[in-house]
Amino acid sequence: MISVHYLQGSNSGGVAGAINALASADCDVAITELDIAGASSSEYTFVVRSCLNQPRCIGITSWGVSDAVLSSTLLLRSLLI
Numbered sequence: 001m002i003s004v005h006y007l008q009g010s011n012s013g014g015v016a017g018a019i020n021a022l023a024s025a026d027c028d029v030a031i032t033e034l035d036i037a038g039a040s041s042s043e044y045t046f047v048v049r050s051c052l053n054q055p056r057c058i059g060i061t062s063w064g065v066s067d068a069v070l071s072s073t074l075l076l077r078s079l080l081i
Contacts, residue, residue, distance in 0.1 A: 015031075015047050015050055016047075016050035019031075019050050019051060022056070023055075023056035023057065027056065028056050028057075028058045029051070029057045030057070030058050030059040030060070030061075031047065031057070031060045031061070032059075032063075033063035034047060034060055034061065034063060035062070035063040048060060
């Protein structure tokens with residue numbers, strides 16, 4: 001399990017590296033409490049795609065993101081494109 005709380009502009013590549021390192025150790029990986037303070041949809045998209053691209057990543061749970069924030073569906077659209 002990876003609990004992801006970091007600030008906008010942080011090294012999101014570190015999250016991808018952590019996902020792959022844990023998966024390489026023959027572990028299932030789940031991102032819990034995904035929270036990127038002040039993040040754009042592209043930062044969330046990068047982290048989510050990092051999980052989706054790793055077969056051993058089995059789940060993602062967000063933290064502090066309400067339906068009001070997602071009402072524009074920009075994050076969802078960017079993940080589906």
